[in-house]
Amino acid sequence: MVKVSIFGSTGTIGKNVAFTLAREDTVDEIVMVARPQSLDKAKGETYDMYDALSSRNIDCKLTPTCDFNDIKGSDVVLITAGIHRSPGMSRLDLAVPNAKIVDYYSRQIAEYAPDSIILVATNPVDVMTTVALKASGFNKMKVIGVGNHLDSLRLKNYFSRMVNINGSEVHTRVVGEHGENMVPLLSSTTIGGIPLKYFVEYVDMDVISLLQQLRNAGKTIISKKGATEYGPAFAISNIISTIITDTHKVLTVSCYLDGEVEGVEGVSLGVPAVTSKNGIAVIVPIHMSDYEKKSFIKAAETIRETTKHVNETLNI
The missing domain is CATH 3.90.110.10 (Lactate dehydrogenase/glycoside hydrolase, family 4, C-terminal)
Structure with a gap:
C-alpha cells in the first residue's frame, strides 16, 4: 500500500494536491490531517472527492483526521500548512509564523511516521525545508522542499x-x-x-x-x-x-x-x-x-x- 499524509489538507493547496493525487490512482490512501476545528471541512472535502472519483472507478481511500496516529506508515508526508501570502507580501515575510507551524508538525512526523519522506510546501519553502530537517532529525536526503x-x-x-x-x-x-x-x-x-x-x-x-x-x-x-x-x-x-x-x-x-x-x-x-x-x-x-x-x-x-x-x- 502507498500512503500519503497531508498537513494543511483543507487549505487551497492541500485539498487540490489530495484530489490530484487521488485522480492519478497511484496512491492507496491519502490522510487529510486537519485541526479539530477544521475536521468537518476535511470530511466535506472527502465526500465531494469521493463523488468525483466514483465516475472513474477510483478506489483511493481518503481519511479525514486530527489524530496523528493516522499518519503512521506514510510513505510521504506533505506539509503545506501555514499562513499564506496576501497581496503585497513576500514569501520571506511569512518566515517566523510559518516556522512555528512547520517545526511542530515535523516533530509529530518524526514521532508517528519516522520512516516517511517529508515534503515541504509551506513558504518560504527553502527556509522551511531547513526548519523541517532540524525539527525532525531526519537524514537530509529524506526532507525535500518543493523548491523551484x-x-x-x-x-x-x-x-x-x-x-x-x-x-x-x-x-x-x-x-x-x-x-x-x-x-x-x-x-x-x-x-x-x-x-x-x-x-x-x-x-x-x-x-x-x-x-x-x-x-x-x-x-x-x-x-x-x-x-x-x-x-x-x-x-x-x-x-x-x-x-x-x-x-x-x-x-x-x-x-x-x-x-x-x-x-x-x-x-x-x-x-x-x-x-x-x-x-x-x-x-x-x-x-x-x-x-x-x-x-x-x-x-x-x-x-x-x-x-x-x-x-x-x-x-x-
Whole structure:
C-alpha cells in the first residue's frame, strides 16, 4: 500500500494536491490531517472527492483526521500548512509564523511516521525545508522542499508559448531561492535541442520581459484571484508521484546543501536532484555561467540570513 499524509489538507493547496493525487490512482490512501476545528471541512472535502472519483472507478481511500496516529506508515508526508501570502507580501515575510507551524508538525512526523519522506510546501519553502530537517532529525536526503520545481515548469511554459512550440521541446531549469533570488539557468536552456543563445538569433524573443514575468508570477496570480492554486498543486503532486513510483526523475527541489553545489553549505536551496522512493538519491552537479553562479551564491546568503533569524527568534 502507498500512503500519503497531508498537513494543511483543507487549505487551497492541500485539498487540490489530495484530489490530484487521488485522480492519478497511484496512491492507496491519502490522510487529510486537519485541526479539530477544521475536521468537518476535511470530511466535506472527502465526500465531494469521493463523488468525483466514483465516475472513474477510483478506489483511493481518503481519511479525514486530527489524530496523528493516522499518519503512521506514510510513505510521504506533505506539509503545506501555514499562513499564506496576501497581496503585497513576500514569501520571506511569512518566515517566523510559518516556522512555528512547520517545526511542530515535523516533530509529530518524526514521532508517528519516522520512516516517511517529508515534503515541504509551506513558504518560504527553502527556509522551511531547513526548519523541517532540524525539527525532525531526519537524514537530509529524506526532507525535500518543493523548491523551484514550479518555477521551472513556469519558465518552460513561457518559452513554449512565446515561440509556439510544444513544451516537450523546451529544456530549462530554475535554481536557487523560490522567490526574488531565483536563478533561471539560461546558459543551459535548449529549445528543440538548440542552445537558447543561438535560438534567439532567429526568433523574436524578449527574454528579459519573460524573466520578469517569471519572478512576478506568484504575485500576479495572487493579486488577481487571491491565491495560487492549480500550478502549485500539480507541481507538488508531480514530486510526490515521482517519489512513490521510484522513477528517478531529475526535479529542481529544495535540498539542504553541504557543499555539493558551488561550495554552498548549511542552507536549503533549489537544485536539480534525482528523486526516488528513498528521497533524494543524488544532488546533480550544475554547470553555471559566472553571472548565474554569483546569483546562486546571493540566493544562498539571503536564505541563510532568514534561516538564522528564524532559528534565533524561535530558538530552534
